[in-house]
Every structure is written in C-alpha cells, then in structure tokens.
Amino acid sequence: MYVCICEAVPDTVIRSCIASGARSVEDIGDACGAGTGCGSCHDHIDVFLAAAHAPSELAGLPVSA
Template sequence: MYVCMCFAVCDRTIRSCIARGARTVEEVGEITEAGTGCGGCQGHIDTLLTATLAPSVLDDLPATG
C-alpha cells in the first residue's frame, strides 16, 4: 500500500527503512523522500514508526511451549 503518494513510497519500503535504523519521520524522509513533498503522509509514517518501535504488551507475557 502506498503511504506517500508524492514519491510513490509503499509501507514495505518504510518498514524496511525502520528495520535498518530510521527512528524519526525526518530520517525516513531523508532515506526514502516519503513525507518530504506535501507532508500529508507524515502522520502515517509516524504511526508505522510507533507500531514498529513501541514495545508490545505481549512481550511481557510468558512464552508457551
């Protein structure tokens, strides 16, 4: 799915960028150009960053096995 229409950047590209170390909307923009055009997608980029980087409550649950 495209996140940034200005530069045709999809969510997979942004997730890959985050996996390689991007930690802010600005860093994602420097690497992919996403969010540097009209800026309308910056909220979506921030959501992807938060969802990827925020610890999950599931991390604290005991493993089953």
C-alpha cells in the same frame, strides 16, 4: 499500499527504512524521500514507526501461568 503519494513510496519501503534504523519521519525522508512533499503522510509514517519501536503489550505478561 502507497504511504507517500508525492514520492510514490509504498509501505514495504517504509518498513525497510525502519528496519535499517530510521527512528523518525525525518530519518524516513532522508532514506527514501517519503514525507518530504506535502506532509500528509506524516501521521501514517508515525504509525509505522510506533508499531516498530513501541514495546509490545504482550512483553510484560508472564510466560506461564
């Protein structure tokens, strides 16, 4: 699925940029060009960033009952 239509950047490339250390929309733009055109994909890129960098809700649960 394309995340950035202007630069034809699919989600796999966005995920790869994040795995390589991108921590902001600007970092993604520097790495692959996504988000550097019209900007309509910024919210979508933010979702990928949040999912990758936000702690999981499950992390705070006890391991055993």
